Amino acid sequence: MTLADGGLTFRTAAGDLDLSAARHGGSGGIRLAARGALLRVDGQIIAAPRLDYAFALVDVTSDEEVGITFENRPVAQHAGNGKKAIVTGLQPYAANRIAVDLDSLPIDMLVTSPEQQVVPGYRQVARVTFGGAANRPVTLWLVDSGGSPPPAGAMVMIGTEPPAVMGQGGEIYVADAHPGDPIIVRGVDMQCRAIVPPLPPDVHAPRIGPVPCTPLKEDERK
Secondary structure (H helix, E strand, C coil): CCEEEEEEEECCCCCCEEEEEEEEEEEEEEEEEEEEEEEEEEEEEECCCCCCCEEEEEECCCCCCCCEEECCEEEEEEECCCCEEEECCCCCCEEEEECCCCCHCCCCCCCCCCCECCCCCCCCCCEEEEEEEEECCCCEEEEEECCCCCCCEEEEEEEECCCCCCCCCCCCECCCCCCCEEEEEECCCEEEEEECCCCCCCCCCCEEEEEEEEECHHHHHH
C-alpha cells in the first residue's frame, strides 16, 4: 500500500495559496486553498493577506514604488506610485515598527524619518504615511553681464537653503529649487544677484543656464 502526502504554501502580497496532495493506495487527490482579505480603502480595492489581530495601511508620497519593512523584515507589498500597502501581523496595544526601505527610495524623495511606531487596538487599522513633497534638484549655470562665470569658491546663498560654494564654470547645485528664489553670490571683489528661473516640467535634475547674475546695488551689499 502506498501512502504519501505533501504540501506547499505560496505567500504573496495578496494572501497565501496552499497546495496539498495526497495518495493512499490507488486513489489520490489535490487540494488548493486561498487565504486573504479584500479591503476597500479610499475608493480602491486592495488585496491583502489575512488581517489577524491588527494591521497597518501604509502610504508613501513617491512617484516610484518603495519597499516596506515590518520589524526590520521586508514585507511582500510595496507602496508609492499611487499604491498603498497593507502590513499584517501587528500586535495590538503594543509598539510596532514600520519603515521604508532606504535603498529603494528615490533620490528626490524627502523623508524626515524612515521608521514610525504605531500602536493599534484589537482588530483596528493604523494609518502610516511616509514622505512629503518631492524635491526639485537642479544645476544652474551662472554668468555675469560679460558672459563670464563667477569665481569658483565664491559663497552662494539660495533662498532658505544652507550656504553653498560656487563650482567650476559658474555651476551651483540646488537640492530643492523654487522658481523666483533669490541667489546671492559673494566672492573676492564681486557680489551679484540672480533668480532661480522656471523649471522645465517632467525633467528630473535639469541643468539650466546661462542664468544672469547682476551686480548688487550699494544698499544690497552687506
